[in-house]
Amino acid sequence: MATAEAAKGQGRVCVFSMFGPVFGYASAFVDGRTIAYVGPVTPGVHWRKLWSMADRCCRDRDSDVDKAMWIVSQANRSFICGSDVVVKLPNEDWEMEAGGWQVDIGTWCGQNTLVTGALTVSALTAEQTAPKPTFYPQYAA
Structure with missing residues:
Protein backbone atom coordinates (compact mmCIF):
# COMPACT_ATOMS: atom_id res chain seq x y z
CA MET A 1 0.00 0.00 0.00
CA ALA A 2 1.15 3.48 -0.81
CA THR A 3 0.05 6.75 0.72
CA ALA A 4 -2.47 8.45 -1.54
CA GLU A 5 -2.25 12.00 -2.80
CA ALA A 6 -5.18 14.41 -2.72
CA ALA A 7 -7.59 14.19 -5.64
CA LYS A 8 -10.59 16.09 -6.96
CA GLY A 9 -13.10 15.16 -9.56
CA GLN A 10 -16.50 15.70 -11.00
CA GLY A 11 -18.77 12.94 -12.17
CA ARG A 12 -21.01 10.22 -10.88
CA VAL A 13 -20.91 9.48 -7.18
CA CYS A 14 -22.65 6.51 -5.61
CA VAL A 15 -23.38 6.92 -1.90
CA PHE A 16 -24.15 3.68 -0.06
CA SER A 17 -24.41 2.32 3.46
CA MET A 18 -22.40 -0.65 4.60
CA PHE A 19 -22.83 -2.10 8.10
CA GLY A 20 -24.11 1.28 9.33
CA PRO A 21 -21.72 3.99 8.10
CA VAL A 22 -22.27 5.68 4.74
CA PHE A 23 -19.55 5.72 2.08
CA GLY A 24 -19.05 7.48 -1.23
CA TYR A 25 -17.71 5.87 -4.40
CA ALA A 26 -16.42 7.81 -7.37
CA SER A 27 -14.03 6.92 -10.15
CA ALA A 28 -11.75 8.76 -12.51
CA PHE A 29 -9.61 7.93 -15.51
CA VAL A 30 -6.05 9.11 -14.79
CA ASP A 31 -2.99 8.40 -16.93
CA GLY A 32 -4.64 5.47 -18.69
CA ARG A 33 -5.87 3.85 -15.46
CA THR A 34 -9.29 3.81 -13.84
CA ILE A 35 -9.12 4.73 -10.16
CA ALA A 36 -11.85 3.96 -7.64
CA TYR A 37 -12.12 6.48 -4.81
CA VAL A 38 -13.99 5.13 -1.77
CA GLY A 39 -14.30 6.82 1.59
CA PRO A 40 -16.71 7.51 4.42
CA VAL A 41 -19.09 10.46 4.20
CA THR A 42 -20.61 9.85 7.65
CA PRO A 43 -19.19 12.48 10.03
CA GLY A 44 -16.74 11.04 12.54
CA VAL A 45 -16.08 7.82 10.62
CA HIS A 46 -12.41 7.37 9.72
CA TRP A 47 -11.48 5.94 6.31
CA ARG A 48 -9.64 3.06 7.97
CA LYS A 49 -13.10 1.75 8.90
CA LEU A 50 -13.24 0.33 5.36
CA TRP A 51 -10.10 -1.69 6.03
CA SER A 52 -11.35 -2.98 9.40
CA MET A 53 -14.55 -4.11 7.64
CA ALA A 54 -12.47 -5.85 4.98
CA ASP A 55 -10.38 -7.51 7.71
CA ARG A 56 -13.56 -8.90 9.30
CA CYS A 57 -15.17 -10.01 6.04
CA CYS A 58 -12.14 -11.45 4.25
CA ARG A 59 -10.12 -14.54 5.14
CA ASP A 60 -7.14 -14.32 7.48
CA ARG A 61 -4.79 -15.28 4.66
CA ASP A 62 -6.07 -12.60 2.26
CA SER A 63 -3.59 -9.93 1.19
CA ASP A 64 -4.12 -6.16 1.15
CA VAL A 65 -4.85 -6.47 -2.58
CA ASP A 66 -7.60 -9.03 -1.83
CA LYS A 67 -9.06 -6.69 0.79
CA ALA A 68 -8.89 -3.77 -1.64
CA MET A 69 -10.73 -5.89 -4.21
CA TRP A 70 -13.39 -6.64 -1.58
CA ILE A 71 -13.85 -2.90 -0.94
CA VAL A 72 -14.17 -2.19 -4.68
CA SER A 73 -16.62 -5.10 -4.98
CA VAL A 86 -28.52 6.14 -0.28
CA VAL A 87 -28.30 8.32 -3.39
CA LYS A 88 -26.70 8.31 -6.84
CA LEU A 89 -25.45 11.67 -8.01
CA PRO A 90 -24.93 11.77 -11.80
CA ASN A 91 -22.54 14.73 -11.97
CA GLU A 92 -21.16 15.98 -8.69
CA ASP A 93 -17.94 17.48 -7.36
CA TRP A 94 -16.01 15.30 -4.92
CA GLU A 95 -12.69 15.57 -3.13
CA MET A 96 -10.37 13.03 -1.50
CA GLU A 97 -7.89 14.30 1.10
CA ALA A 98 -4.25 13.28 0.95
CA GLY A 99 -3.00 10.65 3.36
CA GLY A 100 -5.23 7.69 2.59
CA TRP A 101 -4.09 4.42 1.06
CA GLN A 102 -3.65 3.57 -2.61
CA VAL A 103 -3.55 -0.05 -3.80
CA ASP A 104 -2.97 -1.35 -7.32
CA ILE A 105 -5.55 -4.09 -7.93
CA GLY A 106 -4.72 -5.05 -11.51
CA THR A 107 -8.14 -4.91 -13.12
CA TRP A 108 -11.11 -5.63 -10.89
CA CYS A 109 -14.70 -4.48 -11.47
CA GLY A 110 -13.40 -2.18 -14.20
CA GLN A 111 -10.96 -0.48 -11.81
CA ASN A 112 -7.16 -0.61 -11.74
CA THR A 113 -6.46 1.18 -8.47
CA LEU A 114 -8.31 1.71 -5.20
CA VAL A 115 -7.79 4.89 -3.21
CA THR A 116 -9.36 5.05 0.25
CA GLY A 117 -9.34 8.18 2.35
CA ALA A 118 -11.43 11.02 3.69
CA LEU A 119 -13.98 11.76 0.95
CA THR A 120 -16.04 14.94 0.74
CA VAL A 121 -19.14 15.38 -1.41
CA SER A 122 -20.54 18.81 -0.55
CA ALA A 123 -23.95 18.17 -2.16
CA LEU A 124 -24.87 15.54 0.45
CA THR A 125 -27.35 16.35 3.20
CA ALA A 126 -27.04 15.41 6.88
CA GLU A 127 -29.81 12.85 6.40
CA GLN A 128 -27.92 11.20 3.54
CA THR A 129 -24.65 10.97 5.49
CA ALA A 130 -26.19 9.77 8.77
CA PRO A 131 -25.48 6.12 9.74
CA LYS A 132 -28.12 3.66 8.55
CA PRO A 133 -29.65 0.66 10.36
CA THR A 134 -27.85 -2.66 9.83
CA PHE A 135 -28.48 -6.30 10.65
CA TYR A 136 -24.72 -6.85 11.06
CA PRO A 137 -23.30 -4.22 13.45
CA GLN A 138 -20.42 -6.53 14.41
CA TYR A 139 -18.77 -5.92 11.01
CA ALA A 140 -18.75 -2.15 11.54
CA ALA A 141 -17.00 -2.32 14.89
Missing part, protein backbone atom coordinates in the same frame (compact mmCIF):
# COMPACT_ATOMS: atom_id res chain seq x y z
CA GLN A 74 -18.87 -3.64 -2.27
CA ALA A 75 -18.87 -0.19 -3.88
CA ASN A 76 -19.46 -1.66 -7.34
CA ARG A 77 -22.24 -3.94 -6.03
CA SER A 78 -24.04 -0.95 -4.59
CA PHE A 79 -23.66 1.06 -7.78
CA ILE A 80 -24.79 -1.70 -10.13
CA CYS A 81 -27.37 -3.55 -8.03
CA GLY A 82 -28.65 -0.62 -6.00
CA SER A 83 -27.97 -2.52 -2.78
CA ASP A 84 -27.90 -0.16 0.19
CA VAL A 85 -27.74 2.91 -2.08
